[in-house]
Amino acid sequence: MWFEMTAGNKQLVAIKNPQKCCYTSIFWDSLEQELYAADERGFIYIINVYQEDKIIMKRPCEEKIKSIEIIEEGQYTRTRDYDEESKEEARDKEEILRMAHERLEQRRRAKRFLLVETDFGIKSYRIKKGVKTHDMDGHSEAIIKIFYIDPNKMAKITGEKVTDEPMVITSSFDNTILLWDFKKMKVTTKLESPKHSELTCLTFLYNSCLVGTGHEDGAIRLWNMEINASVLLKCTESKRHKNTISCIHGCIWKDVEFLICGSYDGRISVWEISEKKQTGDTINSTI
Numbered sequence: 574m575w576f577e578m579t580a581g582n583k584q585l586v587a588i589k590n591p592q593k594c595c596y597t598s599i600f601w602d603s604l605e606q607e608l609y610a611a612d613e614r615g616f617i618y619i620i621n622v623y624q625e626d627k628i629i630m631k632r633p634c635e636e637k638i639k640s641i642e643i644i645e646e647g648q649y650t651r652t653r654d655y656d657e658e659s660k661e662e663a664r665d666k667e668e669i670l671r672m673a674h675e676r677l678e679q680r681r682r683a684k685r686f687l688l689v690e691t692d693f694g695i696k697s698y699r700i701k702k703g704v705k706t707h708d709m710d711g712h713s714e715a716i717i718k719i720f721y722i723d724p725n726k727m728a729k730i731t732g733e734k735v736t737d738e739p740m741v742i743t744s745s746f747d748n749t750i751l752l753w754d755f756k757k758m759k760v761t762t763k764l765e766s767p768k769h770s771e772l773t774c775l776t777f778l779y780n781s782c783l784v785g786t787g788h789e790d791g792a793i794r795l796w797n798m799e800i801n802a803s804v805l806l807k808c809t810e811s812k813r814h815k816n817t818i819s820c821i822h823g824c825i826w827k828d829v830e831f832l833i834c835g836s837y838d839g840r841i842s843v844w845e846i847s848e849k850k851q852t853g854d855t856i857n858s859t860i
Contacts, residue, residue, distance in 0.1 A: 787818025
């Protein structure tokens with residue numbers, strides 16, 4: 574269900590398999606300083622062990638993966654071999670460091686492949702880093718916020734099984750909010766804010782599955798992306814923000830979801846989303 578790396582008696586990393594199955598093979602990529610892991614359901618994970626974060630998760634096979642390994646194509650060209658003989662010839666430490674850096678750069682330029690072994694054979698995949706995969710064309714002005722919605726994170730927060738695919742939500746100074754198909758990177762839903770109320774910030778509320786936005790006129794709105802509708806959060810005139818909403822954040826406390834908004838008027842407001850009302854007085858900034 575998980576694997577651990579230890580140094581002496583100290584545990585460094587413990588990462589559970591999100592597929593709730595056994596890991597079958599791991600491989601340490603010394604060039605990129607990343608850990609590759611495969612499991613019995615055919616998934617491969619690229620993991621940053623220093624941050625305990627999965628960088629990529631792919632499923633190249635439907636069957637169990639027996640082993641994985643990274644190889645480099647051919648013998649990459651070297652001006653000098655970094656071996657014991659080269660060390661003896663090196664005049665000082667600076668020369669050794671220069672040769673080591675040169676070798677590292679040559680390895681980065683070489684073609685690299687991930688070999689995946691299953692009961693049915695061996696598959697080879699070209700490893701490419703820093704390669705653009707999508708152009709997301711949809712907004713006509715500067716992007717304010719990009720929000721990635723992870724179904725696994727949503728399931729942990731809500732305690733319910735989530736079958737949805739990952740989603741990407743973006744907002745822009747063109748006063749639109751776009752929902753993207755994560756795989757095809759195409760717009761599936763487009764929402765427009767009123768012209769007199771320019772968008773300034775955005776967040777996503779996991780528990781209620783709503784988008785929260787702040788606006789230049791001090792307005793705060795909740796958006797339902799499924800029915801293409803929004804509601805303006807209202808309060809008494811004395812508690813209303815008199816200036817642009819500069820930041821917005823959602824949080825859950827004791828199973829109740831709240832929306833916290835900050836404004837250029839120096840005040841912070843807290844809203845209980847289940848009731849869509851402001852809780853108590855606004856908090857005056859001391860800065």
